Amino acid sequence: MKTTEQTALITGASSGIGYELAKVFAQNGYNLVLVARNTDRLNEIANELRDQHGLETVIVIGKDLTQPNAPQEVYDEVKGFGVDINILVNDAGMGEYGLFATETDLDKELSIIKLNVVALVHLSKLFLKDMVRVNEGKILNLASVVSLMPNPYMAVYGATKAFVLSFTEALRNELKDTSITVTALLPGATNTDFFNKAGAEGTRAHQQAQTADPAKVAADGYAALMKGNDKVVSGLMNKTQALLSNVLPDQLTSQTMRKLMERPDESEESKTPSTASTLISLAVIAGGLYWAYTKYGLPGVLKKVNIE
Ligand SMILES: NC(=O)c1ccc[n+]([C@@H]2O[C@H](COP(=O)([O-])OP(=O)(O)OC[C@H]3O[C@@H](n4cnc5c(N)ncnc54)[C@H](OP(=O)(O)O)[C@@H]3O)[C@@H](O)[C@H]2O)c1
Known part of the structure; x- marks a missing residue:
């Protein structure tokens, strides 16, 4: 069993790409802090990863990251455990399907901004300060191919992902004289619960997602993060879409x-x-x-x- 004595904090680790990322970090010997709302599921995952990979520490933090104080509470809990975070993975995210003017719910869309943008910025601020102090650390932010293009029927979601990519690239430049790297992972439609939760079942994008394995997306993200790359578009079709x-x-x-x-x-x-x-x-x-x-x-x- 590999051990790195390093710790990765992963938001959105209870399902989909975040869960697959947790598995990859566990396989590579990282201790873990897993954050999402579904604490029961996180505890199951923590037990599974502890058993399979002999990890020393797997901490579960159940938190609704749309709440204004949640990122600070996550940070305080981590510090309370006496753990330093070497890698921050901002994966938690959600979308909402429909025409902005007439169909979608404003409260849901404001929550999407709070989760995909506000919590990501807040967590980055808190953990980056510690990383800068020791001049060591890595951040992986979940962007999307829709960071590169407008996303009709998910206009707010697409705009949050454009923010994530822009924010990541700016931070990366600000930190270029340090040992800290910031990487954006840009998946295309991927086979997770994302489309069902967003109410986008049966769309062509949802159909396309059926063939895209979240484990492959996680492996691409992990590889790019470890190399310190600026960004990675996962999958050949998505690379082509990004090119276009x-x-x-x-x-x-x-x-x-x-x-x-x-x-x-x-x-x-x-x-x-x-x-x-x-x-x-x-x-x-x-x-x-x-x-x-x-x-x-x-x-x-x-x-x-x-x-x-
Ligand atoms: N699937 C795709 O096609 C696709 C494509 C490009 C980018 N992405 C991005 O990839 C990331 C992961 O999505 P996914 O596809 O893996 O979807 P998913 O399976 O629905 O996972 C979303 C994760 O976010 C967590 N989450 C949702 N709301 C939360 C909240 N209020 N507070 C804390 N955690 C919350 C969920 O956990 P709980 O429900 O337990 O809180 C879950 O662990 C997202 O940022 C998404 O935008 C997905």
Whole structure:
């Protein structure tokens, strides 16, 4: 069993990508602090990881991170245990599906901003000060491919993820003369409970998510974090989508995203879901690449590709 005697704090560790990240850190011998609301599930995960990997310390902190004092309370509890955090993973996040003007709930959207943006900033501030003091530490922030493009039907969610990427890149620059690194993980639609919780079941993006394994996303994020990379887009299709967002006009990327976020019509549904959404994605990608090639030429397209 590996042990690093280092501790990673992971928010959103009770499911999906956060749970997979907790497993990767455990496999690599990190002690863990696991944060989310579902304390029962976190305790199950803590027992599982302790048993499988012989970790010395796995601390569970049940907290609703939309509450204004929650990040400070998390920090105080960690300090109360006498633990120093070497790695902070800001994974907890949620979305809400629907048209902003007429369908979505404002309170839910304000909570999304509190969780995806405010709590992430607050936790980063608290733990970064300690990291700077010892000139050592790493932060992994969960952004998204939608950090790079507008996200119709999830307008607020997409904007929070654009914030996360911008914030990460700015911090990274501010810390460039230290040993601290900040990395953004940009998954595309991934097979977790995210779409169900957001009310986006049955959309093309949800169908696309069925084939994207959160364990692979977590492995990509962990590798980029350990290398100290600025960001990683997980998955070939998502890398291509990220590339296109660099070269296509915003109106076109918005419209492409809108198509992905819509529910397919009946004729599409008669095909297998993953075939239909893959065909649409491939058609959009092929069209986008051709458009970019004719506008910029091959060297121009390659120059604009700065994904990792
Ligand atoms: N799945 C995708 O397609 C996708 C794509 C790009 C980026 N992402 C990002 O990846 C991250 C993880 O999402 P996921 O796909 O793994 O979804 P998920 O399975 O729904 O996980 C979300 C996690 O956030 C926690 N959480 C939600 N609300 C919280 C709150 N108020 N306080 C504390 N914790 C809270 C949840 O735990 P509790 O419910 O126990 O609190 C859960 O552990 C998010 O930031 C998401 O935006 C996801």
